[in-house]
Amino acid sequence: MRVTIFTVGTQGDIRPFIALGRGLAEAGHAVRIATGQSFQPMITAAGLDFAPLAADFRHIMSSEPDTMNRALNPLVVARTARRRFKEAALPWVEAGLAAARDSDLIIASGIVTRLATAVAEATGITCVQAQLLPMTPAPDLPPMMLTPPAGPCPASSTWRCIMRCASRHGR
Numbered sequence: 001m002r003v004t005i006f007t008v009g010t011q012g013d014i015r016p017f018i019a020l021g022r023g024l025a026e027a028g029h030a031v032r033i034a035t036g037q038s039f040q041p042m043i044t045a046a047g048l049d050f051a052p053l054a055a056d057f058r059h060i061m062s063s064e065p066d067t068m069n070r071a072l073n074p075l076v077v078a079r080t081a082r083r084r085f086k087e088a089a090l091p092w093v094e095a096g097l098a099a100a101r102d103s104d105l106i107i108a109s110g111i112v113t114r115l116a117t118a119v120a121e122a123t124g125i126t127c128v129q130a131q132l133l134p135m136t137p138a139p140d141l142p143p144m145m146l147t148p149p150a151g152p153c154p155a156s157s158t159w160r161c162i163m164r165c166a167s168r169h170g171r
Contacts, residue, residue: 002030004100005130006116007109008053014039016132017109021048034099034112051099053112054088085111093118100125 003024005017014035021031025047032049033039043050092112096119100106106127108116113129120127 001104002032002102003105003107004032004034004051004103005107005109006034006053006096006099006112006119008035008112009110013110013132014042017107017130018043018046018048020107020130022046032099032103034096051095053095053099053115054091081111097123 003021005021007013007017014033017033017035021033021043024031030049032051033043034051034053035043036054037052040050040052092115096112096115100116100119100123103125106116106120106125108120108127108129109131110133113131117127117129119125
């Protein structure tokens, strides 16, 4: 099977998928990882194929030191990410289609999940998600970038739980 993994982020976002890719490759599958250019050496050193996507977090971190110095403030990070991803998103469709060429399966993670699922829908390739962090509300965990509540939230009050987490950030 030919697998393309879509993931963008820092090393903490990419390394787990390199490990997954190596495991899949050892099981006889051809694996390509679509991510930021700065991870190409790490991916190819692991014996995996690489496909470039814009929005390289390493570059953003080095070129946006004020944002990174205030990285615990999700509002600052979100503002910077929104601006930078708007710039990077224009070539994503072409890059995503190129990355998925000849694939039998797409694995999607993080902020490129929507791109990966759109590519899968357009091409008829099966797509599964493998999220490292919650991307949607859950009873015990808020979506990523929100401080967890003091205790677990019952499923019936998930929305109140999210609002409680968000209020801690002045939202």
